Amino acid sequence: MRVEGIEVLVAPLALREPVASAGLTQLDKTTLFLRVVTDAGIGWGECAAYPAARPPDLAVDDLEPVVVDRVLGRLRAAGPVGTLPPADAIAETCGGEGSVGEQMVAATIEMAVLDAELKALGRSLASWLGVGRRQVESGSLVGIPPGRDLGRLLDAAGAAIGRGARRLRLKIEPGWDRTPLAAVRDQFGDVPLLADANGSYGPGQQPALRALDDLALVCLEQPFAPGDLAAHRSLAETMVTPIGLDESLWSAGRVEEAVGAGACRVACLKPGRLGGVAATISAAVACASAGIACFVGGFFESGLARALNAALAGRDEFSLPGDLGDPDGYLVANPFSYLETAGGLVLLSEDPGIGAEPRPGLLEQVARHRWVSWSS
Numbered sequence: 001m002r003v004e005g006i007e008v009l010v011a012p013l014a015l016r017e018p019v020a021s022a023g024l025t026q027l028d029k030t031t032l033f034l035r036v037v038t039d040a041g042i043g044w045g046e047c048a049a050y051p052a053a054r055p056p057d058l059a060v061d062d063l064e065p066v067v068v069d070r071v072l073g074r075l076r077a078a079g080p081v082g083t084l085p086p087a088d089a090i091a092e093t094c095g096g097e098g099s100v101g102e103q104m105v106a107a108t109i110e111m112a113v114l115d116a117e118l119k120a121l122g123r124s125l126a127s128w129l130g131v132g133r134r135q136v137e138s139g140s141l142v143g144i145p146p147g148r149d150l151g152r153l154l155d156a157a158g159a160a161i162g163r164g165a166r167r168l169r170l171k172i173e174p175g176w177d178r179t180p181l182a183a184v185r186d187q188f189g190d191v192p193l194l195a196d197a198n199g200s201y202g203p204g205q206q207p208a209l210r211a212l213d214d215l216a217l218v219c220l221e222q223p224f225a226p227g228d229l230a231a232h233r234s235l236a237e238t239m240v241t242p243i244g245l246d247e248s249l250w251s252a253g254r255v256e257e258a259v260g261a262g263a264c265r266v267a268c269l270k271p272g273r274l275g276g277v278a279a280t281i282s283a284a285v286a287c288a289s290a291g292i293a294c295f296v297g298g299f300f301e302s303g304l305a306r307a308l309n310a311a312l313a314g315r316d317e318f319s320l321p322g323d324l325g326d327p328d329g330y331l332v333a334n335p336f337s338y339l340e341t342a343g344g345l346v347l348l349s350e351d352p353g354i355g356a357e358p359r360p361g362l363l364e365q366v367a368r369h370r371w372v373s374w375s376s
Contacts, residue, residue, distance in 0.1 A: 001039070001083060001085075001116070002039040003036060003038050003083065003374040003375070004037040004038065004082075004373075004374060005372055005373045005375065006109075006112075006374060007034070007037070007369060007370070007372075008032065008033075008065070008068060008370050008371075009034075009035065009363060009366045010030065010031070010032050010033075010060055010064060010366060010367045010368050010369070011033060011335060011363060011365070011367065012030045012365075012366075012367050013029040013030065013031050013302065013331050013332075013333065013334075014029075014331070014332040014333070015027065015028055015300065015332070016329070016330055016332055017330075018143075019300070019330075020143045020144040020145070021143060021144060021173075021196070021198045022172070022174075022197060022198040022199070022200030023173065023198070023200060024054055024198070026051075026052055026300065027051070027052065029050055029051070029300045030051050030060055030367065031046060031047065031050070031060065031301075031302060032046075032047035032063065032064055032068075032108065033046050033108075033335075033363065034046075034047075034108050034109060034112045035112070036109075036112040036115075038113075038116045040116055040117070040120035041116050041120055043112040043113055043115035043117070043119070044111070044304055044336070044358065045108040045109055045110070045113075045115065045304075046108060046111065046301060046302060046304045046305040047060065047063065047104055047105065047272065048104050048107065048108075048271075048272020048299045049063050050299055050300065054198065054199075054247065055226065056100045056247060056250045056273070057104075057273060058100060058104065062101060063101050063104065063105055065370070067102060067105055069372075071094050071105040071106055071109065072372060074093060074094055075090070075093055075094065075109065076374070078093045081375075084113055084374070085113075086113070087113040087117055087277075090106055090109055090110040090113060090276065090278075091103075091275045091276050091278050091279055094106040094275075097251040097252065097253050097254075097275070100273060103273065103276075104272055104273060104275075106275050107271055107273075107274070107276035107277075108272075110276035110277060111276065111308055111354065114277065115354045116353075118353045118354070119352045121352065122352045124311075124348075124350050124352060124355065125307075125349070125353065125354050125355055126311045126348045126350070127350075129277075129281075129312065129315060130315070131311060131314035131315055131348065132314075133314050136310055136314050136318075136321075136322065136324060136345070136346050137166040137321035137322075138164075138166060138310075138321055138322065138323075138324035138341065138344050138345065138346050139165055139166055139167035139168065139192075139295075139321040139322065139323060139324075139325075139344075140160035140161075140163070140165035140168055140169070140325055141168075141171070141196075141323060142156045142168055142169070142170050142171065143156075143171050144172075144173065144176060150179070150180065150183055153170075153180050153183065153184070154183060154184065154187055157170075157184050157187070157188060158187070158188070161188060161191060163325075163329075163344070164342065164344030166344040167191070167193065167194065167218065167320070168188075168192070168193050168194070169194040169221075169323070170184060170193065170194065170196065171196050171197075171198065172195045172200075173198075173200045174200060174201060174205060174208070177195065177197075177208060177212065178212055181193065181212060181215050182215060185215050190216070192218050193215070194217060194220075194244070195212060195217055195219075195220050195221065196222065197220065197221065197222055198222055198246075199222050199224055199225045201223045201224055202224070203228070203235075206234075206235055206238070209239070210235075210238060210239055213239055213240045213241050215241075217241045217242075218242070218320065219241065219244035219265070220235075220239070220241050220242070220243055220244065221243075221244035221245070221246055221266070221268060222244065222246045222248065222268075223243070226247040226248045227248070229248065229261045229263040230261075230263075232248070232258075232263040232264060233261055233262045233263045236262060236263065237262075242264075243263070243264050243265060244265070244266035245258055245267055246268035246297060248263070249267060249268070249270075249273075249283070251274060251275065251279065252274060252275070252279045252280075252282040252286070255267060255269070255274075255283040255286055255287065256286045259286060259287060259290045259292055260290075265293065266293045266295075266320070267283070267287050267293070267294040267295075268294070268295060268297040269283050269284060269287075269294050269295070269318075270297040270298070270299065271305075271308065271309060271312060272299055272301075272305060277308070280312055281312075281315070281317075284312075284315065284317035284318060285317060287317065288316070288317040293319045294319065295313070295318055295319075295321060295322045295323075296309045296310075296318055296322035296324065297322065297323050298322070298324070300331070302334050302335055302356075303327050303334050303335075303336035303337050303338030303356045304335075304336040304354060304356040306327055306356075307336075307338060307339055307349060307355040307356040308354050308355075309322060309323070309324060310322070310324045310339055310346045310348060311348055311354075311355065314348055326338050334359070334362075335358060335359055335363045336356040336357065336358055337357050338356060339355060
C-alpha cells in the first residue's frame with residue numbers, strides 16, 4: 001500500500017466520572033490516534049495506552065514520540081519507499097513479540113492500515129474476520145465506589161443491569177471483596193459475575209480469596225501480580241472458582257505460556273496490548289484449543305477501537321461477553337461513532353472498514369499532533 005503520510009494525534013478524552021480499581025483511579029482517557037493517508041483512502045487507528053497505566057501497560061507519554069517513531073522506522077525500512085506492509089504483516093514486521101509498548105503501537109498501525117484496506121475492498125471487518133453472527137453480547141464494569149459505599153455500588157450495578165449488561169465485572173481489592181460481591185449476588189440473583197482484583201493480592205492472602213468460592217463467580221480475575229503464574233496456578237488448584245488472567249497476558253506467546261502452566265481457566269484478551277488483531281486471534285485460538293474460556297477486554301476506548309473489539313468478539317473462540325458497552329456511556333465526548341446497542345447486544349457493522357468514523361469537530365480539539373511524511 002502506498003502511503004503519503006501518517007498523522008499522530010494525542011487527544012484528551014474526559015471520563016464522565018472517575019473509575020476506581022485496586023490502587024488506581026482513572027480520571028481521564030487521553031488517547032493516541034493515527035490517521036494513515038494512502039493511495040486507497042484514509043484509515044484510522046487508536047492506541048490502548050492511557051494516562052494512569054498499570055504495568056505491563058504504558059501511558060501515552062511513554063510511547064509518543066520515541067516508541068512510535070521506532071516502530072514507524074521499522075515499517076519504513078521494511079519495503080519500498082512510500083509503502084506500508086499489508087495489515088496482516090504489520091505485527092511481524094514490527095518485530096513480532098517485542099516490548100509491550102511496541103506491541104501497542106503496532107496494534108494502532110495495524111488498525112489504521114486494516115481500516116484503509118477494508119474500505120478500499122468495500123468489506124466489513126466482521127466479514128474479513130469470518131464472523132458469522134450479526135451481534136455480540138456486552139458486559140459492564142463496576143468500579144470501587146468512593147468510600148467503599150455499598151449503596152452506590154448496588155446503584156451502579158443496578159443501572160448496568162438496567163441497560164442490559166449480560167454480565168458484571170466488579171473491581172475488588174483486599175478488604176473490599178466478599179462483602180460487595182455477596183451484596184450484588186443477593187440483590188441481583190444469578191447475574192453472571194466476575195471479580196477483578198488487578199493483581200492487588202499477595203500469595204499469602206489465598207484464604208480470603210478461597211472464601212469467595214460459594215458466590216458462583218464466572219471467574220476471579222488477576223488476583224496476583226502479572227509475572228507470578230505459579231501463584232495463580234497454586235490458587236487455581238485449590239478453588240472451584242475459575243481463575244482468570246488479564247495483565248499477565250501481554251503477548252500471544254505469554255498467553256500460551258499461561259495456558260500451558262495451568263495458571264488460568266479464563267482469559268481476558270486485549271487487542272491493544274497483545275499487538276493487534278492477528279496476535280489476538282492467535283491467542284484466542286490457543287485458548288480455545290486448551291478449553292480456556294475467553295472474552296475481549298477493554299481500555300475505555302473511543303468508538304473506533306471498541307468497534308474493532310466488538311467484531312473480534314464475534315469470533316467463535318470468544319465464549320464470554322466482552323467489554324463492549326457504548327463509549328458514550330463513559331466518555332464526555334466520544335470522537336468516533338459506535339455501533340448500535342440495545343439490551344446488552346451490540347450489532348456488528350456491515351459497512352466497509354473498522355466500522356467507526358470520526359465525528360465532526362471532536363478530533364480537532366487535540367492536545368498535540370504531528371505529521372510523519374512517508375512519500376520520500
